Amino acid sequence: MSDDSGYFRGAGGVVWEMKLPLSGDMAEQLVKGYLTRVNADGTDYVEPDAEGDTEPEQPPAANASKAMWVGYAHRVHGVRIDDAEALTKNDLMELYGSKG
Known part of the structure; x- marks a missing residue:
């Protein structure tokens, strides 16, 4: 994965690599919870600065x-x-x- 993309899980558990920043529609889907940011292997993604949060x-x-x-x-x-x-x-x- 390049630094300007991320992995996201959508309906049905499919994981896609998407260019960052997300488009307006995809960003709204992420905010609402239809998409979830994940690692390439589908495990939960943790923001680097949020590990101790x-x-x-x-x-x-x-x-x-x-x-x-x-x-x-x-x-x-x-x-x-x-x-x-x-x-x-x-x-x-x-x-x-x-x-x-």
Whole structure:
């Protein structure tokens, strides 16, 4: 793999090498959780600077895109992507935003 590409797993478990940065459509699929960044062998990819990161993921900002909220609900709360997509951004914020 060259430095300007990465591996991503999509539906059905297929792993593809894609040029970085991802196109707008592919980047949105990654944010929502339809694509997952992986190593060439399909194992989980860990960002080089995130190896010691144990902080729980915080909810996106209120002005973040709906795609960011869909991905957050999927990754952190285990919501099926299609179910999260069916909700409005406000619903996602109310259900999964910080209660602080």
